Amino acid sequence: MKKPYVLTLLFCLALTGFSQAQLPPIFERSRAQEAQKEATVRRFLSPVKILWQTGKIQNAERLLKVGNGQADLSGKDMCSLKSDANGKPGLLLDFGREMHGGLQIVTGQWKESKPITVRIRFGESASEAMADIEPKQNATNDHAIRDLTVQVPWLGKLEIGNTGFRFVRIDLVDGNTELLLKELRAIFVFRDIPYLGSFRSSDELLNKIWATGAYTVHLNMQDYLWDGIKRxxxxxxxxxxxxxxxxxxxxxxxxxxxxxxxxxxxxxxxxxxxxxxxxxxxxxxxxxxxxxxxxxxxxxxxxxxxxxxxxxxxxxxxxxxxxxxxxxxxxxxxxxxxxxxxxxxxxxxxxxxxxxxxxxxxxxxxxxxxxxxxxxxxxxxxxxxxxxxxxxxxxxxxxxxxxxxxxxxxxxxxxxxxxxxxxxxxxxxxxxxxxxxxxxxxxxxxxxxxxxxxxxxxxxxxxxEDFNLDWVKNAGRIDELVAEGKKDIHGDCGAYCYVGFRHSLAHGWASGPTPWLTEHVLGIKVVEPGCKAIKIEPHLEDLTFAEGTFPTPYGSVNVKHTKLANGKIQTEVSGPKEVRIIR
Missing domain, CATH: 1.50.10.10 (Glycosyltransferase)
Incomplete structure (x- = not known):
């Protein structure tokens, strides 16, 4: 059976005198082409904070509101960036978390219906989004373009970017111009898959570390399994x-x-x-x-x-x-x-x-x-x-x-x-x-x-990608502009192929604590191929409890360990009947 959209297309072509034999080649879908469907989805996120701004800007807080991605004729509640003889405006936005994707810019209608030129800089740190492409701190466009100048349409929408970022800086390039912005939204591109495994313990820091490792790898599960989403x-x-x-x-x-x-x-x-x-x-x-x-x-x-x-x-x-x-x-x-x-x-x-x-x-x-x-x-x-x-x-x-x-x-x-x-x-x-x-x-x-x-x-x-405890002394946070006298942990550190801002801040190889905590604290170890048998041997050490789940081909195994007053561990385990649990 032909797909509905093909039937509709053929009907339209018939009305205009085309036969099926004249169908444009673009609509011929082979099995190989079918296999090239995107594995990822797109979601849109509004920024959560304005970290910095300069020049004549009005109603910048409007950009923090949840948008719908649609330009409209109302002309209401716009953010205005105006350049004049005194300078050109710019904004630095924080989207709250690292992600993979790009930026959607929705504009209003300014006086003259022509495009306006802006500069966009993506950054994994606030300071990277503020940096120029120059050798001092090694900001680059390697692997993914993160610093680019583009034209945005009058009363329309532009989507740009394909990189790893948390921060975005936008600058008005044209002189004597007013740019009206309705929305600036991150385009979050990822595999929409469930987190079947989980980890929770009496230590909130360990819980956060487990989840951060999982999220880091999730971001890198794009068309293929990458090591970094920016570089x-x-x-x-x-x-x-x-x-x-x-x-x-x-x-x-x-x-x-x-x-x-x-x-x-x-x-x-x-x-x-x-x-x-x-x-x-x-x-x-x-x-x-x-x-x-x-x-x-x-x-x-x-x-x-x-x-x-x-x-x-x-x-x-x-x-x-x-x-x-x-x-x-x-x-x-x-x-x-x-x-x-x-x-x-x-x-x-x-x-x-x-x-x-x-x-x-x-x-x-x-x-x-x-x-x-x-x-x-x-x-x-x-x-x-x-x-x-x-x-x-x-x-x-x-x-x-x-x-x-x-x-x-x-x-x-x-x-x-x-x-x-x-x-x-x-x-x-x-x-x-x-x-x-x-x-x-x-x-x-x-x-x-x-x-x-x-x-x-x-x-x-x-x-x-790398971290060294020696870097920490007198270092500023990546989600703040670096204060005078502080070290820029991103721009001033790094080595080998990742000096300065070339350093990737979302690298899947750094996720080791996530499987380690599952294996050794939850104590879950696969001992027969296909998870046919799983051994449970927890090591709580200074934790009072730990619980979580582990995915198998047959469903999830659930464990909960509680340290009793006498120091012994009480364990509760459940799982699919196909999985033999060894304790």
């Missing part, structure tokens, strides 16, 4: 690992994960490394294992077999005669560890163990004993050599998780030293995992509160 709008496979852990804990199955994994595979013919980085190809294996464990989709796993076998062949060739890794490509763990080659070496040795162990497990599931044996033999060799992490918390965490060093030793000697100092947003997840393996749950909770809580203390509504 790094790309599929970085290593960065996906903590993001997928968060998706598993919060959203359950979502097609953005296999779609992104397949893209990385298809654009990376072997012997190339995904994103040019050897660890990222290894993270691809680890994500495949975690994804199968969560969803149990054997048909999807079978589609990876050919690539997996060849990738294992490549990885097993990267071990020298002394059983040390000799990986080529970019030797990278994360940016803060990039100046510690010994720490990187320790991490790469560990990553080979972790990824080949995972590949061996997947090979057994895929009924490929030859590849499973190749993995086991390689891991046995790698275990004969244990490198020194050289003080790197990244390297020490991976050594502990790979079982090359006892987790208790890695924690005592490296991870627990100076608390959350020298933590990183990406590898912080693995540092927390290693601390949990060492039994130091209280230390891990303290690091979550200090490190990720430190970003919230500075006004964050999403977690950042």
């Amino acid at each position: 790094d709008r790309l599929v970085w496979v290593g960065d996906m690992h903590p993001e997928v852990a968060t998706i598993n804990a919060v959203f359950g199955y979502n097609e953005v994960v296999p779609k992104s994994l397949d893209l990385a595979r298809d654009i990376t013919p072997l012997p190339g490394w995904m994103n040019g980085i050897s660890t990222y190809s290894m993270w691809w294996i680890l994500i495949q294992k975690d994804w199968y464990q969560q969803n149990g989709n054997l048909d999807y796993l079978k589609q990876q077999k050919d690539y997996l076998v060849k990738l294992v062949d490549l990885l097993t060739q990267k071990i020298d005669e002394k059983n040390r890794e000799k990986l080529d490509g970019t030797r990278f763990l994360d940016w803060p560890s990039s100046e510690n080659p010994k720490g990187i070496h320790a991490g790469l040795q560990s990553m080979l163990v972790l990824s080949l162990n995972a590949a061996g497990e997947l090979s057994r599931i895929l009924n490929d004993p030859a590849t499973a044996k190749k993995c086991a033999d390689a891991v046995a060799r790698l275990r004969q050599y244990v490198p020194d992490p050289n003080g790197s918390k990244q390297g020490a965490a991976l050594l502990a998780l790979a079982g090359l060093v006892p987790a208790e030793k890695a924690n005592k000697d490296v991870l627990a030293v100076n608390g959350a100092h020298n933590f990183s947003t990406f590898y912080g997840y693995y540092m927390l995992q290693a601390q949990a393996k060492a039994g130091d749950y209280q230390g891990a909770l303290a690091n979550i509160r200090t490190f990720w809580g430190g970003m919230l203390d500075l006004g964050a509504t999403t977690f950042w």
Whole structure:
């Protein structure tokens, strides 16, 4: 049956003498075109605050009212921006939270019916929205245009922008002009999916951290799974690992994960490394294992077999005669560890163990004993050599998780030293995992509160590409204009590829506390593929209660833990009949 709109179109064409054979090609919809439908929706949000204004502006508060996106002839209740010989006006608006999308501008009717030129600047911080494109603080238009000059129509509407932002500055560019604004609304673009997982405890800070990590990843679930919505709008496979852990804990199955994994595979013919980085190809294996464990989709796993076998062949060739890794490509763990080659070496040795162990497990599931044996033999060799992490918390965490060093030793000697100092947003997840393996749950909770809580203390509504506790001293908040004598935490900090305003303040790789709190505080761990069996082992430490939900292919598992007066934990669990609960 033809779709109604096609029938209507054909009827109209018939009245004008066209036959179906003359239908314009644009209306021929193939299956491939049908698959290109947008996965996201749009919602409109009005600003919540005017942070700054200059020049002749009247009725600016009108822009804070909820709008309808429609220009009209009433001419009532307009915001007026007027330029004259004394200068040109500008406004800085705060939309209340980081989001992905653009801006809708609805105008009124001014004296002469011609467009007016304005400059729009998007910012993840208030100071970024005030910045020029210049080298001093590194404001850029990389990956997404966030600073642009456009014409707005007389008595109409313009929609612009596709970036990550919370703040918008608008400036009138034309001289001797009056601009009448009815509305300035954020266009919020996101996947409209439910939060099936949840977390609530006696510590409101931990609750907020869990939710902020979930929201950060949600924003990055666009056409593909990105790492950042302003900059790094790309599929970085290593960065996906903590993001997928968060998706598993919060959203359950979502097609953005296999779609992104397949893209990385298809654009990376072997012997190339995904994103040019050897660890990222290894993270691809680890994500495949975690994804199968969560969803149990054997048909999807079978589609990876050919690539997996060849990738294992490549990885097993990267071990020298002394059983040390000799990986080529970019030797990278994360940016803060990039100046510690010994720490990187320790991490790469560990990553080979972790990824080949995972590949061996997947090979057994895929009924490929030859590849499973190749993995086991390689891991046995790698275990004969244990490198020194050289003080790197990244390297020490991976050594502990790979079982090359006892987790208790890695924690005592490296991870627990100076608390959350020298933590990183990406590898912080693995540092927390290693601390949990060492039994130091209280230390891990303290690091979550200090490190990720430190970003919230500075006004964050999403977690950042990087964060360093040394930046905090005398720093202003991102949701305020920086006071004289204060450090601009956004414009004055950052390193490597994210100096100053190029630094992304919504990076999915920073979401590690969300799955960590679900796994270790709620104590929910999948122990059979497809969530057929889940083990419950909570660690409340200084919390008096913790409760939440966890998505499975069959529905949500619900848990509630309460600490009794005698210190024992009372646990209530319920879930789908298909899921076996182990306590």
